[in-house]
Amino acid sequence: KAGVTQTPRYLIKTRGQQVTLSCSPISGHRSVSWYQQTPGQGLQFLFEYFSETQRNKGNFPGRFSGRQFSNSRSEMNVSTLELGDSALYLCASSLGEGAGTDTQYFGPGTRLTVL
Amino acid sequence: AQSVTQPDIHITVSEGASLELRCNYSYGATPYLFWYVQSPGQGLQLLLKYFSGDTLVQGIKGFEAEFKRSQSSFNLRKPSVHWSDAAEYFCAVGPLNRDDKIIFGKGTRLHILP
Numbered sequence: 261k262a263g264v265t266q267t268p269r270y271l272i273k274t275r276g277q278q279v280t281l282s283c284s285p286i287s288g289h290r291s292v293s294w295y296q297q298t299p300g301q302g303l304q305f306l307f308e309y310f311s312e313t314q315r316n317k318g319n320f321p322g323r324f325s326g327r328q329f330s331n332s333r334s335e336m337n338v339s340t341l342e343l344g345d346s347a348l349y350l351c352a353s354s355l356g357e358g359a360g361t362d363t364q365y366f367g368p369g370t371r372l373t374v375l
Numbered sequence: 376a377q378s379v380t381q382p383d384i385h386i387t388v389s390e391g392a393s394l395e396l397r398c399n400y401s402y403g404a405t406p407y408l409f410w411y412v413q414s415p416g417q418g419l420q421l422l423l424k425y426f427s428g429d430t431l432v433q434g435i436k437g438f439e440a441e442f443k444r445s446q447s448s449f450n451l452r453k454p455s456v457h458w459s460d461a462a463e464y465f466c467a468v469g470p471l472n473r474d475d476k477i478i479f480g481k482g483t484r485l486h487i488l489p
Contacts, residue, residue, distance in 0.1 A: 264418070293476075295453035301467065303479040316476045351419055362469070363409070364477060 261289065264353050264367035272373045275302060278339040280371035281370045283351030285332050291315070291356030293364060297348040306349075309334055310356045338372075344372045377402050379468050381480035388486045390458050394482050396451040398466030407469030408449040409442055409477070414462045422464075425449065436460070461487045 265284045274280050285292050293316075294306040302334040309328035326336040332353075339343055348371050354366035378401045388394055400406060407426050411419040419446025430442040440451045449466060466480040 302481040305476050368418045
């Protein structure tokens with residue numbers, strides 16, 4: 261079974277621009293979660309989507325948004341980029357059946373650099 | 376409040392030596408517990424998980440972890456490390472219901488001396 265894939269792997273943007281990142285979950289997985297990872301803050305939860313609905317949201321400004329399609333693929337969008345948005349963005353997929361038995365499987369991440 | 380603490384930011388061990396990475400959690404009930412590993416520039420890979428039953432859990436790559444309810448700990452161990460084990464290790468506590476989310480520790484970076 262193919263793992264979680266994320267595209268692109270690397271991105272360089274300038275302040276004020278917007279960016280869209282894509283995540284394809286493991287086949288059969290219905291939940292996709294997004295995380296931002298930085299050296300200072302570690303792994304921070306952005307949001308989770310399940311069956312095209314946002315099920316959970318972290319403490320990020322409204323510039324960060326996401327969506328999930330009927331095939332469970334997910335995209336996240338960051339508008340009006342700031343220097344502090346430079347990070348590794350990780351996507352994780354799971355069956356989405358709830359609770360801790362729902363192990364998350366991570367993609368390799370998208371490295372975003374904002375200049 | 377729910378939290379996960381990994382007290383050691385960096386740990387250095389010699390190749391062939393034993394390893395123990397600490398993880399303590401604060402949760403309203405016994406949570407589901409995970410250890411992940413992240414190699415440089417990569418995503419996180421699941422090493423092992425604890426849901427219930429035997430408190431000593433075996434994982435991949437020769438790792439094991441022991442759940443101790445009385446100490447709210449879930450420490451990761453390996454009897455003999457290899458240079459390829461150099462990475463960052465994350466402990467995480469899983470939600471007990473669908474509306475909660477998984478919480479990760481800040482991570483412990485493991486360095487291996489030749």
